[in-house]
Amino acid sequence: MTATKADARNLAPTQRLSRPATLQINRLEDGCVIYQPEQDRVHFLNQTAAIVLELCDGHHDGLAIAAQVAEHLGPHATARKVSCDILQRFLAEGLIMVAAEPPGVTVGGRKRPVKKV
Amino acid sequence: MNRTFSILGQQVVVETDQPEVGERLDDIAVRADDALSSDRTLALRVVQADGFLCILHEGRILAQETDLDAAIRMLHLLINQLVLEPQSEALKLHAAAGTWAGRFFMVTGDRGAGKTTLLLKLMLDGAEMHCDETVLLRDGLLQTFPRKFYIKTGTLACLPRVAAVCAAKHAYPGFYGKQLYFADPTDFGLPWRSRAGRPWAVFHLTPAFDQAPLIKPCAKVEMAKQLMMQTLQLTGDLGRHVAQVCRLVASCKCYSLRVGGLDATAALLKKTLA
Numbered sequence: 328m329t330a331t332k333a334d335a336r337n338l339a340p341t342q343r344l345s346r347p348a349t350l351q352i353n354r355l356e357d358g359c360v361i362y363q364p365e366q367d368r369v370h371f372l373n374q375t376a377a378i379v380l381e382l383c384d385g386h387h388d389g390l391a392i393a394a395q396v397a398e399h400l401g402p403h404a405t406a407r408k409v410s411c412d413i414l415q416r417f418l419a420e421g422l423i424m425v426a427a428e429p430p431g432v433t434v435g436g437r438k439r440p441v442k443k444v
Numbered sequence: 445m446n447r448t449f450s451i452l453g454q455q456v457v458v459e460t461d462q463p464e465v466g467e468r469l470d471d472i473a474v475r476a477d478d479a480l481s482s483d484r485t486l487a488l489r490v491v492q493a494d495g496f497l498c499i500l501h502e503g504r505i506l507a508q509e510t511d512l513d514a515a516i517r518m519l520h521l522l523i524n525q526l527v528l529e530p531q532s533e534a535l536k537l538h539a540a541a542g543t544w545a546g547r548f549f550m551v552t553g554d555r556g557a558g559k560t561t562l563l564l565k566l567m568l569d570g571a572e573m574h575c576d577e578t579v580l581l582r583d584g585l586l587q588t589f590p591r592k593f594y595i596k597t598g599t600l601a602c603l604p605r606v607a608a609v610c611a612a613k614h615a616y617p618g619f620y621g622k623q624l625y626f627a628d629p630t631d632f633g634l635p636w637r638s639r640a641g642r643p644w645a646v647f648h649l650t651p652a653f654d655q656a657p658l659i660k661p662c663a664k665v666e667m668a669k670q671l672m673m674q675t676l677q678l679t680g681d682l683g684r685h686v687a688q689v690c691r692l693v694a695s696c697k698c699y700s701l702r703v704g705g706l707d708a709t710a711a712l713l714k715k716t717l718a
């Protein structure tokens with residue numbers, strides 16, 4: 328899947344997100360530890376951040392991810408802000424990127440308009 | 445004059461024509477049993493040349509010292525370094541390990557956290573102490589590395605029986621200014637065995653000697669982070685090292701241990717391990 332780099336500040340909630348295939352993800356019961364070979368860096372993620380990263384699979388957008396985070400954190404938590412902060416951090420670290428969209432795909436519960444050329 | 449012993453199955457032979465060196469070789473000789481075997485023999489010689497005590501390996505001078513204490517300490521360091529050379533795929537961690545009530549455990553933490561003192565206390569209470577500084581991690585399994593324990597002067601005040609043993613030993617200049625003694629369980633009439641396997645628990649120590657000890661479960665991600673900070677080698681495949689550490693923490697219990705007074709901390713640790 329091709330993907331594009333995005334400015335973390337301008338991430339739209341309906342953009343689908345993916346992670347580089349090169350990330351080495353070590354899953355643990357309360358989070359995960361990521362090795363990022365390109366940067367030779369290690370990231371230690373708590374459970375919420377690990378859920379967000381797992382959902383950056385090219386099929387979920389920011390809204391869908393926030394909904395899953397809300398399910399994890401509970402109804403009173405500021406799930407959307409938490410998820411947005413994590414996504415922005417991931418983008419800044421190069422752990423995720425905006426996925427290229429196939430035309431007409433349904434994400435976040437809505438059908439995306441197909442740009443006609 | 446020579447002294448032969450075995451470390452992780454490797455035969456270590458130290459030869460010297462210097463009587464004062466020969467008399468000190470027992471201070472650093474390793475008497476740990478392990479079930480490992482190897483064809484490798486590590487041969488070192490200590491000779492005097494031009495006023496220096498020279499340490500030779502395969503005809504090459506590895507180090508030279510004018511002072512006998514410094515030469516013995518250097519010889520000890522070189523032996524450990526050379527013995528570890530064939531273990532390049534194993535991740536080396538700064539940690540101590542012991543067995544209490546049949547449960548194999550590992551203790552990690554920054555220098556000065558109290559690993560050696562706490563494990564010596566447990567050893568005197570009946571635990572088996574395998575090592576106080578280095579463990580090797582391979583395929584998610586630990587192999588204790590039988591380096592002589594470094595007993596620092598602060599430990600002597602806490603453990604009179606250890607002080608009595610060290611009183612008959614030669615003090616060496618420490619690496620951070622203070623003196624240290626080389627010792628091992630056999631000095632206390634106890635067996636010294638290396639052990640390999642999956643630990644039942646890993647404890648991360650934080651010193652707070654003026655507070656009450658406290659033990660609580662530690663998140664596995666946090667323990668992985670702490671262990672990565674205690675790796676003794678930063679070369680090689682970092683991704684593989686991370687995977688090794690994660691495999692270890694995934695397979696055992698993880699605890700944070702605030703180290704308070706020695707007796708109370710040891711009691712808490714034993715209770716957790718029981």
